[in-house]
Amino acid sequence: MAIPKNMNKLLETAIKEFDRVNGEDLRQQTVGRKSYARELIFARKVYAWVERLDPSAPEDIRLAARSHTLRRWEIPRNRYRMDIGGYHQWRAATSTLAADAAAEILKRVGYSDAIVREVKRIITGHRHPSDPDTQLLEDADVLAFLEIKLEDYLARWDETKVQRILEGAWSKMSAAARRLALDLPLDSRVKKLIASLT
Numbered sequence: 001m002a003i004p005k006n007m008n009k010l011l012e013t014a015i016k017e018f019d020r021v022n023g024e025d026l027r028q029q030t031v032g033r034k035s036y037a038r039e040l041i042f043a044r045k046v047y048a049w050v051e052r053l054d055p056s057a058p059e060d061i062r063l064a065a066r067s068h069t070l071r072r073w074e075i076p077r078n079r080y081r082m083d084i085g086g087y088h089q090w091r092a093a094t095s096t097l098a099a100d101a102a103a104e105i106l107k108r109v110g111y112s113d114a115i116v117r118e119v120k121r122i123i124t125g126h127r128h129p130s131d132p133d134t135q136l137l138e139d140a141d142v143l144a145f146l147e148i149k150l151e152d153y154l155a156r157w158d159e160t161k162v163q164r165i166l167e168g169a170w171s172k173m174s175a176a177a178r179r180l181a182l183d184l185p186l187d188s189r190v191k192k193l194i195a196s197l198t
Contacts, residue, residue, distance in 0.1 A: 041148065099123040123137075
């Protein structure tokens with residue numbers, strides 16, 4: 001996934017820094033026949049989905065997409081209760097961590113305070129779901145999750161738990177994103193679970 005040639009220099013520099021940090025994730029994610037640092041490939045997929053969902057998406061959303069899970073691996077999920085409440089606490093903690101890490105990079109490479117504030121707001125989901133920026137990032141995040149992560153969960157957890165996770169993810173998506181999800185080349189078991197939600 002090369003950086004497009006028409007990208008402005010500041011955005012290109014920030015993305016390279018985000019990718020460098022996400023490349024430090026020791027957890028691996030296999031996509032196709034290749035393995036990647038988990039948050040690196042996930043952030044790239046989310047970024048690609050933002051571009052597909054809205055080719056004219058502004059720079060702050062693109063920056064948020066590429067950085068919204070920075071250093072997530074530093075806060076293990078099992079540090080919180082393994083229930084819905086614990087998940088939301090974990091998600092809030094990792095979003096704050098990512099927003100602060102992104103802000104530090106953005107300031108260092110030369111972005112304005114206004115852009116830094118907006119990227120932090122989008123990452124932490126303030127005003128979601130009434131805000132179109134945070135909804136766009138949520139849609140891209142869930143589509144990337146369905147595309148590269150959900151199938152792994154089927155091997156680790158029972159179908160009831162996976163169904164619950166999928167229901168939560170589905171409830172966050174816009175109608176347009178749900179239509180795209182239905183066309184993804186997913187495992188037949190995942191497709192069956194999604195079909196039960198439509």
